[in-house]
Amino acid sequence: MAGGTGSSEKYFRIWETIMKIPHGKVATYGQIARLAGLGNHARMVGYALHASPPGINIPWHRVINSQGKISLSKEDGRYDLQRSLLEDEGVEFIRERINLKKYRWDK
């Protein structure tokens, strides 16, 4: 294959990395970007998630920002959804923040 340079491949790589996040753990955008081989381009991860096709089975809710908070706006309905999904996995929220020292995917 001559240079598999397809942005789709990048996205796939990101999704694949996110799928590896263990149950009850979370990962930051920067962390995913790094593990996916994209360097520190965290924005790409967020964009890839936004561009993720509906129906794809990826634990998008386990991806949060470096502050340990949900990057979505509280106005967005997905904010509460993400929080609920995480709490359902045993991830504890303190105010609107997650203790990364405790729940960050150790990888």
Added chain:
DNA sequence: CCCGTGACGCCAC
């Protein structure tokens, strides 16, 4: 082809 926008991160104040 130029410009604005974004599910981010880091640094300065």
Added chain:
DNA sequence: AGTGGCGCCACGG
């Protein structure tokens, strides 16, 4: 701890 600004890359108009 909160706010503002810059960088970085991809995509739609």
